[in-house]
Amino acid sequence: MRRSTPGQTVGPFYHYALPYPGDHTLVPPGSANAIRFHGTVIDGAGDPVPDALLEIWQPAPDGSVVRRAGSLHRDGFTFTGWGRASTDTTGHFSFSTLRPGGPDAFFAVTVFARGLLDRLFTRAYLPSPEPAPFLKGVDAERRGTLIAVAEPQGFRFDIRLQGDGETVFLNFGTDER
Amino acid sequence: MSSQPSDAAAGTQAEISAEMAEIDKTHTSTGHARPQPVLNYPPYRSSILRHPTKDLHHADPEEIERWAPCFGPQDVGALEADLTVQHPGEPIGERIEVTGRIRDGAGRPVAGQLVEIWQANAAGRYIHQRDQHPAPIDPNFTGVGRCLSDAEGRYRFTTIRPGPYPWKNHRNAWRPAHIHFSLFGTDFTQRLITQMYFPGDPLLALDPIYRSITDARDRELLVARYDHEVTRPQWSTGYRWDIVLTGPHRTRFEEDDA
Numbered sequence: 469m470r471r472s473t474p475g476q477t478v479g480p481f482y483h484y485a486l487p488y489p490g491d492h493t494l495v496p497p498g499s500a501n502a503i504r505f506h507g508t509v510i511d512g513a514g515d516p517v518p519d520a521l522l523e524i525w526q527p528a529p530d531g532s533v534v535r536r537a538g539s540l541h542r543d544g545f546t547f548t549g550w551g552r553a554s555t556d557t558t559g560h561f562s563f564s565t566l567r568p569g570g571p572d573a574f575f576a577v578t579v580f581a582r583g584l585l586d587r588l589f590t591r592a593y594l595p596s597p598e599p600a601p602f603l604k605g606v607d608a609e610r611r612g613t614l615i616a617v618a619e620p621q622g623f624r625f626d627i628r629l630q631g632d633g634e635t636v637f638l639n640f641g642t643d644e645r
Numbered sequence: 646m647s648s649q650p651s652d653a654a655a656g657t658q659a660e661i662s663a664e665m666a667e668i669d670k671t672h673t674s675t676g677h678a679r680p681q682p683v684l685n686y687p688p689y690r691s692s693i694l695r696h697p698t699k700d701l702h703h704a705d706p707e708e709i710e711r712w713a714p715c716f717g718p719q720d721v722g723a724l725e726a727d728l729t730v731q732h733p734g735e736p737i738g739e740r741i742e743v744t745g746r747i748r749d750g751a752g753r754p755v756a757g758q759l760v761e762i763w764q765a766n767a768a769g770r771y772i773h774q775r776d777q778h779p780a781p782i783d784p785n786f787t788g789v790g791r792c793l794s795d796a797e798g799r800y801r802f803t804t805i806r807p808g809p810y811p812w813k814n815h816r817n818a819w820r821p822a823h824i825h826f827s828l829f830g831t832d833f834t835q836r837l838i839t840q841m842y843f844p845g846d847p848l849l850a851l852d853p854i855y856r857s858i859t860d861a862r863d864r865e866l867l868v869a870r871y872d873h874e875v876t877r878p879q880w881s882t883g884y885r886w887d888i889v890l891t892g893p894h895r896t897r898f899e900e901d902d903a
């Protein structure tokens with residue numbers, strides 16, 4: 469394997485570059501079966517992180533992996549499974565999307581922020597009476613950080629970068645040198 | 646407590662440089678490999694409250710994570726790769742080409758994937774509300790570009806060489822000139838946002854964001870090289886910067902199968 473190019477922080481000035489119209493609306497809000505996937509990003513002092521950027525990548529409601537272009541110029545009809553949202557001044561992000569399908573379904577989530585030197589990966593599993601096999605391998609006290617909370621309109625998923633209730637972040641075996 | 650220290654509270658460059666040297670020494674003497682960059686890197690003050698304190702949890706990628714989002718020609722306009730033609734007039738500064746190849750860890754080209762860049766103008770100023778650096782805005786330069794990599798994994802941008810800019814990490818802190826890059830691979834797990842730097846920049850040694858990659862062989866991977874073959878006569882100087890993503894987890898067989 470070659471040495472891979474290291475990451476760097478997204479920095480404070482991505483707002484005029486990475487966000488784009490429709491970035492966080494994988495489906496139009498209010499359309500059939502649209503759900504909200506949202507939450508707050510919190511730092512080690514318990515303060516909201518107003519300059520974080522999140523991306524989600526998910527299967528379609530039938531569990532299939534969507535392989536359709538059009539995430540940057542959404543036509544309002546094509547579900548691409550991918551979206552991007554910046555946090556607002558209260559550290560809150562929100563997506564309008566569809567429920568991910570398949571057994572043990574989750575939203576794959578990437579977190580970027582000023583102050584965060586490299587991206588972080590995590591998963592937001594849908595709540596289920598029987599935890600996914602992967603979750604059974606996570607410390608019981610921390611497992612809950614990987615499970616979204618059901619709400620009438622969708623799911624809430626808060627992300628704690630550090631400290632009490634620190635979110636479990638994932639390593640896919642790609643970060644070791 | 647604010648996570649962004651005020652100038653008054655901040656240390657000097659000499660103090661920051663001493664902290665960075667100390668961390669380098671510890672990492673060299675203990676010799677064990679770390680993820681790069683180091684997420685807990687106190688010389689970069691904003692990292693103090695924003696790095697996870699627990700080890701990353703190992704996960705084998707599930708099906709969705711072994712695929713990456715798709716982008717296509719409908720997502721990116723042909724002119725978006727030239728940051729010098731987005732306004733009626735010519736932007737001020739040194740016109741440059743930046744090109745290179747994107748490959749995965751096995752050396753395979755990453756084809757047809759989205760590349761996004763953003764940067765300061767020649768004076769070191771971003772078109773961003775929160776950038777208060779008293780340097781001129783260039784009405785003919787926004788500093789945002791996109792392209793799709795070609796079949797060989799090549800990307801290419803025409804832009805203006807960005808200037809260095811001050812920031813508030815410590816007293817008299819300056820970021821080396823850089824272009825922010827956002828990249829996707831063929832797997833979700835290859836997602837990368839990073840910064841490309843310019844060769845010979847004396848600010849690199851002073852910069853805690855660059856130095857958070859404590860292995861010199863690794864951080865030098867972020868420095869482009871001047872390439873006269875990329876330079877265009879009577880038009881622009883040229884830089885080459887190749888990018889290697891991790892992985893992938895997915896095999897070519899699965900790709901062909903899909």
Ligand SMILES: [Fe+3]
Pocket residue numbers: 479481765820823825
């Ligand atoms: Fe920057």
